[in-house]
Amino acid sequence: MPSAPVPASVSAEPLIQVEKFNYAYGDHQVLFDLDLNMRSTDVTALIGPSGCGKSTLLRAINRINDLVDSARVVSGRIRVDGVDLYAPEVDVISLRRNVGMVFQKYNPFPRSIFENAVYGLRVAGIKNRHDLEEAAERSLRSAALWDEVKDRLHEMATGLSGGQQQRLCIARAIALRPRILLMDEPCAALDPIATARIEELILQLRHEYTFIIVTHNMEQARRIADRTAFFYKGRLVEEQDTMKLFTAPDDPLTESYVTGRLT
Amino acid sequence: MDSSDLPRRPELRNLIIRNRKRTILGFDPQQIIKYFFGANASTAVIVLVLIMIFLVREGVDFLPTNRHELQTYRQAGLEFCDLVDRPLREHQTLSSSLRQCVSAALEPIVKDARERRNAAFLLKTQAEEKAARQREALENALEREPPPAEDQLAALRKDLQTAAAAASQALIYPSLFTAEETALFKAQLAALSPELTDLPPFIQALSAEFMTQDRAAREKYADLVTAQEEFDEAPDDLHELVDELKEQALGAKQSVEESHALAVNRQQLLEAAETTADPDEKASLIKEAEASVGEEVDLTALTKELTARTGELQTQIAAYVESAEKAAASLPDDVGTPDAAALLQKAKKGLPAHVQDMREAATALESWRVDKPVSMLRVIGAFFFGTEWITNSSWQDFFGFVPLLTGSVVIALIAVFIATPISVIAAIYTNQFATDREKELIKPVIEFIQAIPSVVLGFIGISLVGDLIKEFSEVSWLQWIPGFPIQERLNMFNAGCLLAFMAVPTMFSLSEDALNNVPRGYIDASDALGATKLQTVFRVIVPAGISGILSAVLLGLGRVIGETMVVLLVAGNRIAIPDFSAGPGVVFQPAHTLTGIIAQELGEVSRGSSHWQALFMVGIVLFTISLLVNWCARAVARRFESQKA
Ligand SMILES: Nc1ncnc2c1ncn2[C@@H]1O[C@H](COP(=O)(O)OP(=O)(O)OP(=O)(O)O)[C@@H](O)[C@H]1O
Numbered sequence A: 001m002p003s004a005p006v007p008a009s010v011s012a013e014p015l016i017q018v019e020k021f022n023y024a025y026g027d028h029q030v031l032f033d034l035d036l037n038m039r040s041t042d043v044t045a046l047i048g049p050s051g052c053g054k055s056t057l058l059r060a061i062n063r064i065n066d067l068v069d070s071a072r073v074v075s076g077r078i079r080v081d082g083v084d085l086y087a088p089e090v091d092v093i094s095l096r097r098n099v100g101m102v103f104q105k106y107n108p109f110p111r112s113i114f115e116n117a118v119y120g121l122r123v124a125g126i127k128n129r130h131d132l133e134e135a136a137e138r139s140l141r142s143a144a145l146w147d148e149v150k151d152r153l154h155e156m157a158t159g160l161s162g163g164q165q166q167r168l169c170i171a172r173a174i175a176l177r178p179r180i181l182l183m184d185e186p187c188a189a190l191d192p193i194a195t196a197r198i199e200e201l202i203l204q205l206r207h208e209y210t211f212i213i214v215t216h217n218m219e220q221a222r223r224i225a226d227r228t229a230f231f232y233k234g235r236l237v238e239e240q241d242t243m244k245l246f247t248a249p250d251d252p253l254t255e256s257y258v259t260g261r262l263t
Numbered sequence B: 001m002d003s004s005d006l007p008r009r010p011e012l013r014n015l016i017i018r019n020r021k022r023t024i025l026g027f028d029p030q031q032i033i034k035y036f037f038g039a040n041a042s043t044a045v046i047v048l049v050l051i052m053i054f055l056v057r058e059g060v061d062f063l064p065t066n067r068h069e070l071q072t073y074r075q076a077g078l079e080f081c082d083l084v085d086r087p088l089r090e091h092q093t094l095s096s097s098l099r100q101c102v103s104a105a106l107e108p109i110v111k112d113a114r115e116r117r118n119a120a121f122l123l124k125t126q127a128e129e130k131a132a133r134q135r136e137a138l139e140n141a142l143e144r145e146p147p148p149a150e151d152q153l154a155a156l157r158k159d160l161q162t163a164a165a166a167a168s169q170a171l172i173y174p175s176l177f178t179a180e181e182t183a184l185f186k187a188q189l190a191a192l193s194p195e196l197t198d199l200p201p202f203i204q205a206l207s208a209e210f211m212t213q214d215r216a217a218r219e220k221y222a223d224l225v226t227a228q229e230e231f232d233e234a235p236d237d238l239h240e241l242v243d244e245l246k247e248q249a250l251g252a253k254q255s256v257e258e259s260h261a262l263a264v265n266r267q268q269l270l271e272a273a274e275t276t277a278d279p280d281e282k283a284s285l286i287k288e289a290e291a292s293v294g295e296e297v298d299l300t301a302l303t304k305e306l307t308a309r310t311g312e313l314q315t316q317i318a319a320y321v322e323s324a325e326k327a328a329a330s331l332p333d334d335v336g337t338p339d340a341a342a343l344l345q346k347a348k349k350g351l352p353a354h355v356q357d358m359r360e361a362a363t364a365l366e367s368w369r370v371d372k373p374v375s376m377l378r379v380i381g382a383f384f385f386g387t388e389w390i391t392n393s394s395w396q397d398f399f400g401f402v403p404l405l406t407g408s409v410v411i412a413l414i415a416v417f418i419a420t421p422i423s424v425i426a427a428i429y430t431n432q433f434a435t436d437r438e439k440e441l442i443k444p445v446i447e448f449i450q451a452i453p454s455v456v457l458g459f460i461g462i463s464l465v466g467d468l469i470k471e472f473s474e475v476s477w478l479q480w481i482p483g484f485p486i487q488e489r490l491n492m493f494n495a496g497c498l499l500a501f502m503a504v505p506t507m508f509s510l511s512e513d514a515l516n517n518v519p520r521g522y523i524d525a526s527d528a529l530g531a532t533k534l535q536t537v538f539r540v541i542v543p544a545g546i547s548g549i550l551s552a553v554l555l556g557l558g559r560v561i562g563e564t565m566v567v568l569l570v571a572g573n574r575i576a577i578p579d580f581s582a583g584p585g586v587v588f589q590p591a592h593t594l595t596g597i598i599a600q601e602l603g604e605v606s607r608g609s610s611h612w613q614a615l616f617m618v619g620i621v622l623f624t625i626s627l628l629v630n631w632c633a634r635a636v637a638r639r640f641e642s643q644k645a
């Protein structure tokens, strides 16, 4: 991938602040004392071995884990733009509209491409046909999907290829114009070409949205992320400028992980 | 490690060649196991096919048998009589609504007088009951032989007088009577004695008053009353003639049947004779067969006697039609109360159609041909489109299954209509909103319903639901519901409610499964896009599970159509097509069903009779319907499934 990560501006205020965050499923604690800041101008990658809690952190940020009965915050907080996410005055629905999410397994609804693209707007109560069409075109263009689907907007979304379906899911998320986009291994189910297209997309959109991406692909993290955070067994080991984390990590654990020697 | 230390292993070559020794009776054990499992799996299929063959074998003879019966029906002239008799039956309905109309018209005028008279009679009975002991004592004494001494009688009389006076004081006199009337009546009641044969004068006066009122009312509506009476008597002559012809036809039919039975018997004896080896027995069988010959019935001659009277019949019909029309023309327009007016309207509307039917019957008599053969198509039509299921009739049996089918279908629809929302909503709640503890409660409870024996539900229907519906139907602010107040406690709605209850577990469990199978990803995606819980349920989960829900509903329908015990106990078992002109209120009418009729009648009919075969035909239809419904359920599930993929 040609475009190198844009150097992060040091002065930018952190948009997401994770403070002494402890999180558990029932009695099984999975996140321990997390302290992490993410700036709005950065693409942040979260890496770490399977089961270390990356998805859990993402799902805590848009509170989609509220729907898991056993999930709970043990202590600490996450602030987004200074607001404590778990404070009672937070409107979860509005939060989710502004913090979009893309899942590992592409999951368009079994409906038309158009209906998928505008689903978020529909549930937000927008009925005007014209507005919906405009938003669908805008988001599909942003997701670099428009040219491929503009003639078959009313066909089933499930008829698209995997990569197209994943881009449709991205379009569906950005149709709501969120500030933050959480991506949980967005390319894990895709082939290298489809992966490259998504990465390209992220780099194009990075000025409009704050990306937080979970990935198991070290190369991908290198290619797209400004900052990378390494998790191990529910703890944050190191959060660094991506280049530094991969070339000269502070922590030996990080080094053994990024070089593939972690056992 | 030193390789020579390893135990020597057999040659690979020897290992991969099949060891031929392991066979059972020359068969590979693997194969045997496979066949064993295969055989078990195919048992179900084989049994299903056997059931189908059995049903069809018993039922298929119905068509020729019934054809023969219908042939006799025609040849013996029963059909000829029915040409007139059937339309004439409508007379009874019309006449009864006119009669009701008359009483409704008279009602407001005679009501007071009648109530006063009835109240007086009631008081008299009460007074007599209160002094019953003394009264009986006196009565017994009076009947004794020889009569007791006069002073003894006087004492008894005195006792009775005191008792009667006390009784007349203790009674409650309704406000229908004025104070003077009450005083007068009280005195008369106090004087009641078995020695007086006349009614108390007060009651006599009241009766007379009622008679006068009634006469006055009848005079006021003289037009209506005479028209009703005339119409009532109009078909008497025609009836007489038809009855005579019917008797004749029936006689002919019976002799045909007898000779047919003898012929069948003879055939059987001859067949038996063929197969026996013993010459003595053979001879006796043949002798017996020879004896089993009925006298030849000359049907043509018999029916000719009937058709010879066509002219006479037509004259009578014409006379009847004329007087019916006259009565219709003289019906007044104004009959006072709205009740009466409604009944009058009904009669007025029915009369012209009835007259027309009678006229057509008169012409049909001429074109009727005794020798026209009964086509198979007609026999099939008579079964599938016949509107009458009449069995054990002294006249003619008809096996038309439309009334049974309508009953079954209406009841099933009611059940599905009630059960679907309940089970689907319960499934959505359990699947999406309930906490784990609620789930643990709801699921087993609903599934337990399945374990309730249907006969127990039948009890509940008879004793509880029926009464509840009846009581509800009499609540005044519910009268806007069509069909209220209801006549019958046992009706299609009642059965439908109970069947709905029985269908809920099936529908609930399958719908819940369908919702459970909605991919987690859809739900996550919807939530992540800011949908509320309800939006996720109705925009994503239900549409994604709709195929499963629909097939759950269809399987519930299949369960309901096949259910027997509840409908037999609760549906009211009236074999008639429900009167759909009553609008949605039709659901409160009783009906019989496909399943119910089999359960009720199969035990009582003689094996192999046309009735028996007709019941098997019903069984075949029922079986086919169930198969179709189940097949539809699968098709729905598959169709939507393929759309999703
Ligand atoms: N719904 C849940 N209920 C209970 N425990 C859960 C749930 N989801 C995740 N966990 C547990 O939380 C821990 C962290 O899981 P999480 O999915 O966050 O890991 P991850 O880092 O995303 O792993 P991967 O890279 O495999 O996706 C794991 O031990 C997992 O078993």
Ligand SMILES: [Mg+2]
Binding pocket: A054, A055, A056, A184
């Ligand atoms: Mg994960």
